[in-house]
Amino acid sequence: MxxxxxxxxxxxxxxxxxxxxxCKHSEGEYHSLTDKxxxxxxxxxxxxxxxxxYIGDIETIEIxxxxxxxxxxxxxxxxxxxxxxxxxxKPLKELKGVxxxxxxxxxxxxHANEKIMNxxxxxxxxxxxNLKSLTDTAIDFNRSYQLCAQCHSPQFEDWxxxxxxxNIGGWSSPRxxxxxVNCHNPHKPEIESRWPSRFNTQKVKExx
Amino acid sequence: MSGIGKYFKLNLNSATKQTSGGSCGCGxxxxxxxxxxxxxxxxxxSCGCGxxxxxxxxxxxxEISEQEFFDAAVDAAIGDERKKDGFDQVFEVKMDRRxxxxxxTASLMIGAGAVSTSCSVTTGxxxxxxxxxxxxxxxxxxxxxxxxxxxxxxxxxxxxxxELRKKENITMKSTDAVKDVLFGxxxxxSKCQGYMDCVNACVKENNQDRNSEMQYIRIHEMKDGxxxxxxxxxxxxxHEVPAEGHFYMGTQCFHCDNPPCVEVCPVEATWRxxxxxxxxxxxxxVGCRYCMAACPYDGRRFNWSKPEVPEEEVNKDQHxxxxxxxxxGVMEKCTFCVQRSRSGKDPACVEACPxxxxxxxxxxxxxxxxxxxxxxxxVFRLKEDLGTEPKFWYFMD
Numbered sequence: 083m084x085x086x087x088x089x090x091x092x093x094x095x096x097x098x099x100x101x102x103x104x105c106k107h108s109e110g111e112y113h114s115l116t117d118k119x120x121x122x123x124x125x126x127x128x129x130x131x132x133x134x135x136y137i138g139d140i141e142t143i144e145i146x147x148x149x150x151x152x153x154x155x156x157x158x159x160x161x162x163x164x165x166x167x168x169x170x171x172k173p174l175k176e177l178k179g180v181x182x183x184x185x186x187x188x189x190x191x192x193h194a195n196e197k198i199m200n201x202x203x204x205x206x207x208x209x210x211x212n213l214k215s216l217t218d219t220a221i222d223f224n225r226s227y228q229l230c231a232q233c234h235s236p237q238f239e240d241w242x243x244x245x246x247x248x249n250i251g252g253w254s255s256p257r258x259x260x261x262x263v264n265c266h267n268p269h270k271p272e273i274e275s276r277w278p279s280r281f282n283t284q285k286v287k288e289x290x
Numbered sequence: 291m292s293g294i295g296k297y298f299k300l301n302l303n304s305a306t307k308q309t310s311g312g313s314c315g316c317g318x319x320x321x322x323x324x325x326x327x328x329x330x331x332x333x334x335x336s337c338g339c340g341x342x343x344x345x346x347x348x349x350x351x352x353e354i355s356e357q358e359f360f361d362a363a364v365d366a367a368i369g370d371e372r373k374k375d376g377f378d379q380v381f382e383v384k385m386d387r388r389x390x391x392x393x394x395t396a397s398l399m400i401g402a403g404a405v406s407t408s409c410s411v412t413t414g415x416x417x418x419x420x421x422x423x424x425x426x427x428x429x430x431x432x433x434x435x436x437x438x439x440x441x442x443x444x445x446x447x448x449x450x451x452x453e454l455r456k457k458e459n460i461t462m463k464s465t466d467a468v469k470d471v472l473f474g475x476x477x478x479x480s481k482c483q484g485y486m487d488c489v490n491a492c493v494k495e496n497n498q499d500r501n502s503e504m505q506y507i508r509i510h511e512m513k514d515g516x517x518x519x520x521x522x523x524x525x526x527x528x529h530e531v532p533a534e535g536h537f538y539m540g541t542q543c544f545h546c547d548n549p550p551c552v553e554v555c556p557v558e559a560t561w562r563x564x565x566x567x568x569x570x571x572x573x574x575x576v577g578c579r580y581c582m583a584a585c586p587y588d589g590r591r592f593n594w595s596k597p598e599v600p601e602e603e604v605n606k607d608q609h610x611x612x613x614x615x616x617x618x619g620v621m622e623k624c625t626f627c628v629q630r631s632r633s634g635k636d637p638a639c640v641e642a643c644p645x646x647x648x649x650x651x652x653x654x655x656x657x658x659x660x661x662x663x664x665x666x667x668x669v670f671r672l673k674e675d676l677g678t679e680p681k682f683w684y685f686m687d
Contacts, residue, residue, distance in 0.1 A: 115547045115679040115681070118472075118547070119472065119653045122470075122472065122654050123653070123654040123655065123656050123661075126470055126655055126656060128470075128655075129469070129470050129471050129652065129655070130469075131468055131471070131633070131634040132634055133635065135634075136634065136635050136636075236687070240667075240687065243659065243662035243663065243666055244649060244651075244658075244659025244662050245476075245478065245649065245659070245663045245666070245667055245687075246478075246481075246646065246687070247646045248644075248646040249636060249640065249646075249649070249650075249659065251635065251636065252633075252634040252635045253631070253634065253635075253636055253640075253651040253652060253658070253659075253660075254634040254652065257659070260646075265644075273645070275483070275530050275531060275532060276530065277529070277530055278484060278485055278486040278528060278531055279485055279486050279487050279489075279490045280486050280489060280490050281526065281528040282503045282505065282526050283503065284501075284502055284503040285503065286526065
């Protein structure tokens with residue numbers, strides 16, 4: 083009886099050791115990539131790599147929206163005829179009909195339809211230096227994304243998180259991203275089709 | 291047969307008659323195929339050819355026909371090698387003393403050439419230095435096993451060698467993986483418009499061969515509503531994009547966390563770095579292309595010819611494991627632009643994409659944009675069931 087027991091114990095011990103060793107995968111210590119990412123990012127305190135120098139000479143402003151804080155290019159200095167009040171000295175109504183040089187003739191609004199949008203949806207005739215929200219609150223030209231976000235809320239969410247829009251410079255901190263108007267013309271936001279930038283002639287030969 | 295016409299074809303017991311230059315598939319082990327030429331082509335020579343008439347029947351006439359001449363020519367050229375393969379071809383070669391001496395002398399000459407150039411008093415300092423560099427480069431070890439000093443030494447040699455040969459200065463880094471970084475990539479299928487600006491930027495950044503138009507990235511134009519059908523997709527379109535009723539998705543090296551290409555490499559010339567990049571030591575690669583066959587994503591490219599880039603177009607900001615100039619007969623592939631990414635810059639494709647469809651970042655940083663995408667969008671990877679764990683996710687708006 084005693085002999086049986088010792089044999090039994092020996093067997094169990096052997097089985098346990100075998101199980102311990104056989105469970106050790108050759109692929110590494112994690113079952114999947116997501117497990118690895120989760121485990122290894124638990125004690126993340128930043129890296130030594132910085133992307134600051136890759137933003138270049140783009141002048142940026144820092145914004146905080148919800149839990150996201152990042153930089154976007156400064157806008158006002160990039161608008162050719164800013165500040166607007168340099169020409170718009172009087173309210174719009176008084177300027178109309180006066181024999182002045184025509185301005186903004188090149189702007190053709192192709193954004194939603196006339197029922198939904200016209201110039202006054204975003205611009206305020208009484209305060210030309212600022213944009214205005216749907217509730218007539220002033221929005222700074224540098225924060226024009228707030229205007230877009232009124233209708234395009236899913237895009238806004240994606241942009242804040244980083245799934246929509248273009249990153250500037252590098253992947254590391256500090257994060258800088260293009261704002262809406264850096265890619266989309268606000269008066270004609272649709273991006274036009276064009277031809278691909280290259281064609282591979284060798285691939286054609288290889289597949290003949 | 292269209293498509294692969296120019297490649298070597300195996301014809302195993304094919305019922306169809308071979309039309310072009312069919313050599314006689316002789317079955318006899320002794321004497322080889324060539325034997326029936328010496329025996330003035332007797333009728334009774336058994337020929338293993340499937341077809342009873344035509345090429346094989348021509349033995350009966352005493353004059354050498356075109357087919358026999360072809361066979362004889364092939365025999366003279368490859369002879370025994372048709373029966374032997376691999377090891378036997380190289381080592382079971384009958385060789386008389388004279389040939390053996392000649393071959394030995396030839397290889398000795400190569401070595402002696404290097405030595406004599408470096409020791410000679412008449413050759414210039416530059417050619418001596420070149421020979422010295424070539425010698426040291428020839429006998430250096432695997433990059434993966436090198437110490438930091440050895441890495442610096444080989445990088446310095448390569449920079450100097452380029453300077454001596456091309457009279458141009460390049461910079462080459464050997465930056466190592468940094469702690470707490472694991473690179474990952476996301477691709478927005480709804481945003482890609484098929485402009486191929488990424489391909490352009492990649493070719494320029496990574497000094498890819500201009501003659502063979504090698505490209506790491508492929509953009510596949512797929513029909514809406516058909517799902518991912520790579521066999522029906524077009525990756526070499528040239529028309530206005532985006533085309534009606536199509537969507538675009540890009541593939542490149544996915545830098546798998548469990549990379550099959552690394553597993554098959556017989557010389558460990560390719561491996562996964564700590565920051566997740568799957569890299570190649572071009573100087574250790576023997577060009578067997580096992581990795582190319584093992585990759586389920588068509589991520590790897592082979593240099594069939596010497597890669598050439600016009601001197602003024604060479605990207606001189608290089609990394610040993612990245613975009614330095616390759617040679618003929620080695621593998622290469624996307625490295626997530628190691629020369630850029632390890633310094634904190636976005637890869638060239640990410641920077642070039644005008645649509646923002648490409649997102650790159652550190653998977654271990656919980657506040658990175660890539661992590662936000664993985665946690666908030668519905669992401670998937672290609673052929674996930676293979677267990678290769680690619681670090682390249684696709685998603686839609």
